[in-house]
Amino acid sequence: QSVLTQPPSASGTPGQRVTISCSGSSSNIGSNTVSWYQQLPGTAPKLLFYNNNKRPSGVPDRFSGSKSGTSASLAISGLQSEDEADYYCAAWDDSLNGVVFGGGTKLTV
Amino acid sequence: QITLKESGPTLVKHTQTLTLTCTVSGLSLSTSGVGVGWIRQAPGKALEWLALIYWNDDRRYSPSLKSRLAITKGTSENQVVLRMTNMDPADTATYYCARCITATGRKEFDYWGQGTLVTVSS
Numbered sequence: 001q002s003v004l005t006q007p008p009s010a011s012g013t014p015g016q017r018v019t020i021s022c023s024g025s026s027s028n029i030g031s032n033t034v035s036w037y038q039q040l041p042g043t044a045p046k047l048l049f050y051n052n053n054k055r056p057s058g059v060p061d062r063f064s065g066s067k068s069g070t071s072a073s074l075a076i077s078g079l080q081s082e083d084e085a086d087y088y089c090a091a092w093d094d095s096l097n098g099v100v101f102g103g104g105t106k107l108t109v
Numbered sequence: 110q111i112t113l114k115e116s117g118p119t120l121v122k123h124t125q126t127l128t129l130t131c132t133v134s135g136l137s138l139s140t141s142g143v144g145v146g147w148i149r150q151a152p153g154k155a156l157e158w159l160a161l162i163y164w165n166d167d168r169r170y171s172p173s174l175k176s177r178l179a180i181t182k183g184t185s186e187n188q189v190v191l192r193m194t195n196m197d198p199a200d201t202a203t204y205y206c207a208r209c210i211t212a213t214g215r216k217e218f219d220y221w222g223q224g225t226l227v228t229v230s231s
Binding site (some may be wrong): 002031032033037044045046047088090091096097099100102103104 | 156161169
C-alpha cells in the first residue's frame with residue numbers, strides 16, 4: 001500500500017485531456033513539493049515535473065502539474081499515443097523522513 | 110552530460126548481501142544541494158524509494174528497510190554504493206540510482222540510471 005494514492009489506471013483517446021490525481025497527507029504533499037515521473041514501457045522513469053508544476057526542459061507544455069492542499073494532479077491535454085506510460089507522483093514525507101511514491105497510474109491511449 | 114549507471118550482480122542467493130554501485134559522470138557528489146538516491150521496482154510493481162545520500166554525507170533510509178540498508182560514497186569520487194543485507198526473493202527488482210536535487214521541502218530525481226535487474230534465488 002503506497003503512502004500516496006493514485007488511480008491504478010486512466011485512459012483517453014488521441015486529442016483528449018486526461019487528469020491523474022495523487023492524494024497524500026499533511027506530512028507529505030501538504031508540506032512539501034510534488035514531483036511527477038513518466039515511465040515508458042521497459043525504460044527508466046523520467047522526471048516530468050518538479051516543485052509541483054515546473055517542467056524540465058524538453059517536456060511538452062501539453063503536460064501541466066498542480067497542487068492544492070494535500071493533493072496534486074497531472075494533466076495531459078492533446079493526448080498522443082506516445083503518452084501511453086506509467087505515471088508516478090512523489091514527495092518527501094516529514095513523518096517517515098523519506099521519499100514516498102504513489103502506486104502509479106497506467107495511462108492507456 | 111550527466112549520466113548514472115548501476116552495476117552489480119544480477120543474481121544473488123537468499124540471505125546473501127547485495128552490493129550495488131552507481132557510477133556517475135558529469136556531476137559532482139560534493140555539490141551543495143545534490144544527492145544520489147536508490148529506488149527499486151519489483152516486476153509489475155510501483156517505484157519504491159530505498160535510500161539517499163546527500164552531498165554532505167548525510168543519509169536517509171526507507172523506514173521499512175533501514176535495518177538492512179547502507180548507502181555510502183565509494184572509494185572513487187564518482188561512485189555511490191548501496192548494500193542490502195539478508196536478501197529475499199521478495200527483493201527481486203530492478204534497482205535504479207538517480208541524482209536527487211534537494212532543498213527544504215523539495216526532493217526530485219532528475220537524472221536516472223538505466224536500472225539493473227537483480228534476481229534473488231531461493
